[in-house]
Amino acid sequence: MDGENITQPRASTRSRIPQVGGLREMNPATANSRSGIMPPGTLVNKALSPTRSRAITSPSPEPRKQPSSVRPPSTTSKAHARGNSFASSTMSRSGSTATRGTTLNFSATVGYGARGASAMPRPATSFGGRRLNNSIQRPATSLDTHVDDSAGSVLGKRKDTDWDQDSREKKMDDMMAQVMLRLNQQGHEASGLKDTVEIYKSRIGELERSRDGLTDVNVNLRVEMESLKNQLVLAEKALNDARRDQDIAMDDLEGRHRIEIESLSQENKKHQNTLVARHQEEIRDLKRKFEGEIEDEKAKRVRDLGNLTTQSAMDVQRSQIELNNKEREIATLRSELDAMKADIDRERKTVHDLRQNLDTASSNGVTLESTIRALKARIEFLEGGREEQSQAFERCNQDMMDALAETDAIKEKLRREETLRRKLHNQVQELKGNIRVFCRVRPSLNSEPATMIAPMQYPDEFEDAKEISVMGPEEKSSLGTITRKSNTFSFDRVFGPSTQNAEVFDEISQLVQSALDGYNVCIFCYGQTGSGKTHTMSSQDGMIPRAVHQIYETAQGLEEKGWRYRMEGNFVEVYNENLNDLLGNPDELDKKKHEIRHDMQRGKTIITDITTVQLDSPEMVESILRSADANRSVAATKANERSSRSHSVFILKLTGENHITGERSEGTLNLVDLAGSERLSHSGATGERLKETQNINRSLSSLGDVIAALGQGKDGGHIPYRNSKLTYLLQFSLGGNSKTLMFVMASPLKAHLSETLTSLKFATKVHNTHIGTAKLKRVSAILEHDDTSPVLHIVRLSFVGRSEVFYDPVLYLRCSGWINDFLLS
Numbered sequence: 001m002d003g004e005n006i007t008q009p010r011a012s013t014r015s016r017i018p019q020v021g022g023l024r025e026m027n028p029a030t031a032n033s034r035s036g037i038m039p040p041g042t043l044v045n046k047a048l049s050p051t052r053s054r055a056i057t058s059p060s061p062e063p064r065k066q067p068s069s070v071r072p073p074s075t076t077s078k079a080h081a082r083g084n085s086f087a088s089s090t091m092s093r094s095g096s097t098a099t100r101g102t103t104l105n106f107s108a109t110v111g112y113g114a115r116g117a118s119a120m121p122r123p124a125t126s127f128g129g130r131r132l133n134n135s136i137q138r139p140a141t142s143l144d145t146h147v148d149d150s151a152g153s154v155l156g157k158r159k160d161t162d163w164d165q166d167s168r169e170k171k172m173d174d175m176m177a178q179v180m181l182r183l184n185q186q187g188h189e190a191s192g193l194k195d196t197v198e199i200y201k202s203r204i205g206e207l208e209r210s211r212d213g214l215t216d217v218n219v220n221l222r223v224e225m226e227s228l229k230n231q232l233v234l235a236e237k238a239l240n241d242a243r244r245d246q247d248i249a250m251d252d253l254e255g256r257h258r259i260e261i262e263s264l265s266q267e268n269k270k271h272q273n274t275l276v277a278r279h280q281e282e283i284r285d286l287k288r289k290f291e292g293e294i295e296d297e298k299a300k301r302v303r304d305l306g307n308l309t310t311q312s313a314m315d316v317q318r319s320q321i322e323l324n325n326k327e328r329e330i331a332t333l334r335s336e337l338d339a340m341k342a343d344i345d346r347e348r349k350t351v352h353d354l355r356q357n358l359d360t361a362s363s364n365g366v367t368l369e370s371t372i373r374a375l376k377a378r379i380e381f382l383e384g385g386r387e388e389q390s391q392a393f394e395r396c397n398q399d400m401m402d403a404l405a406e407t408d409a410i411k412e413k414l415r416r417e418e419t420l421r422r423k424l425h426n427q428v429q430e431l432k433g434n435i436r437v438f439c440r441v442r443p444s445l446n447s448e449p450a451t452m453i454a455p456m457q458y459p460d461e462f463e464d465a466k467e468i469s470v471m472g473p474e475e476k477s478s479l480g481t482i483t484r485k486s487n488t489f490s491f492d493r494v495f496g497p498s499t500q501n502a503e504v505f506d507e508i509s510q511l512v513q514s515a516l517d518g519y520n521v522c523i524f525c526y527g528q529t530g531s532g533k534t535h536t537m538s539s540q541d542g543m544i545p546r547a548v549h550q551i552y553e554t555a556q557g558l559e560e561k562g563w564r565y566r567m568e569g570n571f572v573e574v575y576n577e578n579l580n581d582l583l584g585n586p587d588e589l590d591k592k593k594h595e596i597r598h599d600m601q602r603g604k605t606i607i608t609d610i611t612t613v614q615l616d617s618p619e620m621v622e623s624i625l626r627s628a629d630a631n632r633s634v635a636a637t638k639a640n641e642r643s644s645r646s647h648s649v650f651i652l653k654l655t656g657e658n659h660i661t662g663e664r665s666e667g668t669l670n671l672v673d674l675a676g677s678e679r680l681s682h683s684g685a686t687g688e689r690l691k692e693t694q695n696i697n698r699s700l701s702s703l704g705d706v707i708a709a710l711g712q713g714k715d716g717g718h719i720p721y722r723n724s725k726l727t728y729l730l731q732f733s734l735g736g737n738s739k740t741l742m743f744v745m746a747s748p749l750k751a752h753l754s755e756t757l758t759s760l761k762f763a764t765k766v767h768n769t770h771i772g773t774a775k776l777k778r779v780s781a782i783l784e785h786d787d788t789s790p791v792l793h794i795v796r797l798s799f800v801g802r803s804e805v806f807y808d809p810v811l812y813l814r815c816s817g818w819i820n821d822f823l824l825s
């Protein structure tokens with residue numbers, strides 16, 4: 001019943017709402033439908049618990065039976081339902097996932113919290129207003145009445161008081177008026193809410209559009225990002241490619257640079273080498289220039305020296321002249337003194353005679369006094385003159401003493417010059433025979449015991465060393481007694497077995513010097529096989545290398561004096577009367593023919609097709625000797641055989657020119673290693689060897705014949721040079737202006753004694769040969785004196801076919817003596 005009562009006034013109230021106008025809109029259903037929100041019945045039912053929804057929407061008989069206890073919650077639930085429904089509607093409109101959860105989330109998205117100060121202010125809503133107007137006193141309702149009544153029990157009141165209809169209606173009208181007022185207010189609020197909703201809607205639309213726009217932008221951005229990513233990937237790929245390309249390019253560049261650097265360094269090196277070569281060339285030029293200057297300076301100095309020498313020679317001459325004058329003066333003075341002494345003696349005698357006369361005449365008296373006075377005056381006069389004469393005599397004596405002292409000094413100087421002159425003269429005297437013979441005995445070898453050695457003695461070993469005594473082989477007499485003959489031989493020099501090559505060379509070095517001075521020199525080694533010829537001549541320290549060394553050294557020394565020497569070498573072999581070139585092709589040995597031609601005018605020998613070697617250094621000689629030795633070995637059938645069976649001739653032509661004085665000299669040094677000299681009967685050779693031996697013997701005897709013919713010294717006499725190839729080859733070196741030295745080599749072995757004696761006898765014959773006439777002939781026209789000049793003397797040395805002139809006063813002084821000796825001899 002209560003329920004019905006309550007609902008009735010409400011229903012009646014509702015029925016009045018249209019009269020007020022706008023109240024319709026306060027119907028929650030209408031409001032919800034307008035706003036698109038579901039009717040509260042459905043939404044609230046869903047949102048609220050079934051118990052509550054039943055209490056509101058499905059009136060049951062039970063709640064109606066207990067109206068006072070149920071109504072307040074129903075009111076409360078309505079208010080909640082509204083609030084919830086709004087919230088729900090708002091939530092349902094939101095398209096955003098984030099705003100669907102709670103009202104708070106909505107507020108955060110579109111409400112005040114999420115909006116800045118510029119956001120549209122939220123209009124007052126019924127919901128908000130209701131909340132704000134919580135303090136407004138709610139108009140009394142039937143329910144309130146009931147509540148108020150409940151204090152004293154409604155039923156009880158009705159029982160206790162009368163029903164006041166009018167007041168009640170009035171009250172109701174007031175209440176109605178209030179409700180209407182409230183409704184109007186709510187209507188206004190609802191319209192405001194509507195506007196707000198509209199605004200929100202438009203706002204939401206805008207936001208959705210903005211979201212769509214943003215989504216589009218987002219999509220675009222994503223697409224752009226994708227494309228950018230693709231671009232990035234492409235760019236990375238391109239970058240990698242570029243890096244790879246760059247790496248390859250770098251490698252290429254590095255390679256190219258390396259090659260360029262190498263080529264540059266090579267170019268640099270080349271350039272450097274060129275520069276170095278140029279600098280060296282420049283240095284060489286400078287050196288040449290400086291050497292030229294030094295040469296000029298040297299030449300100047302030499303000239304100065306020459307002038308000084310000339311001056312000193314002049315001084316010497318002047319002194320000599322003065323000395324002669326002084327000597328003459330002294331002689332004059334002496335004669336004058338003698339004359340004066342004689343005068344004085346005469347005068348004294350006269351005085352004495354006069355005194356005697358005076359004595360004898362004193363008796364004559366006064367008549368004679370005048371005569372006496374006159375005579376006294378005469379005597380006084382004469383005695384005064386004698387005083388002066390004595391003083392003059394003293395002066396002359398002093399001058400004479402000075403002149404004698406000066407003469408002594410000059411004589412001392414002349415003595416020294418004389419010593420030098422004598423030394424030169426002595427050397428020339430030693431060479432006067434034009435051929436000298438040295439003997440050398442080789443030492444015994446290790447393979448030769450003392451029992452095999454023949455007794456040999458050297459009587460003057462520690463003096464002149466010119467003799468050798470050899471005990472001959474045992475000889476049996478007809479009586480059966482065995483004797484041994486002692487054979488003593490004398491030579492220019494004898495070298496015992498202990499002599500070294502150096503000592504031997506000392507003796508021949510003067511001859512080597514002669515070759516440099518323009519003479520032809522010939523040095524032979526003669527002896528039987530194994531006697532030491534090759535050792536003496538061509539061993540490493542033999543005469544050939546030593547001679548060449550000396551020539552180089554002397555030539556270098558002479559360079560200071562303006563001399564330049566050209567040295568040419570030939571090495572030939574005479575084998576079986578054939579000439580072989582030992583420096584040529586070994587295959588051509590004994591095959592190629594070489595001819596000997598003589599230039600009689602110039603005194604020169606030419607061998608056709610011969611190898612001539614320029615000897616630029618002493619080392620060259622060693623290589624020549626080696627190659628000659630090799631050639632001989634190739635030709636030999638047995639080792640060492642060929643050298644024993646052939647003559648070898650080392651020819652060294654020395655041409656010198658003096659660029660200062662214009663002098664020129666041409667000399668030849670022939671160093672000959674003869675074949676073994678053993679006699680045919682001793683060699684026991686046959687066949688080819690017999691032919692060899694015959695040829696050797698023929699050429700050796702030809703050599704002896706030539707020397708003997710030269711020794712006879714007949715002008716225009718025949719010299720049998722042509723009898724053998726060897727003598728023909730050495731024609732200009734045997735005789736003429738040449739100097740010849742023969743080494744006779746001796747073996748110390750008993751077994752070789754007979755051959756040794758034969759060799760020594762042959763050598764003695766040669767030694768006894770004097771080829772003096774040729775030398776006399778050579779020097780017969782050597783001296784000319786230029787009388788027009790007191791200083792300049794000319795020494796002209798004339799040889800067969802050529803002459804040399806020396807403008808040297810010192811040389812003149814030195815040479816004049818011995819040259820005159822030659823002329824006189």
Ligand SMILES: Nc1ncnc2c1ncn2[C@@H]1O[C@H](COP(=O)(O)OP(=O)(O)OP(=O)(O)O)[C@@H](O)[C@H]1O
Pocket residue numbers: 441442443445499527528529530531532533534535536640643644645675676745
């Ligand atoms: N003065 C010396 N000192 C030391 N050994 C020597 C001397 N002379 C010669 N000999 C040695 O004696 C040996 C024979 O000498 P070498 O060959 O010079 O004789 P050779 O007369 O030239 O003989 P061949 O006619 O056969 O050429 C060689 O072994 C050599 O070394």
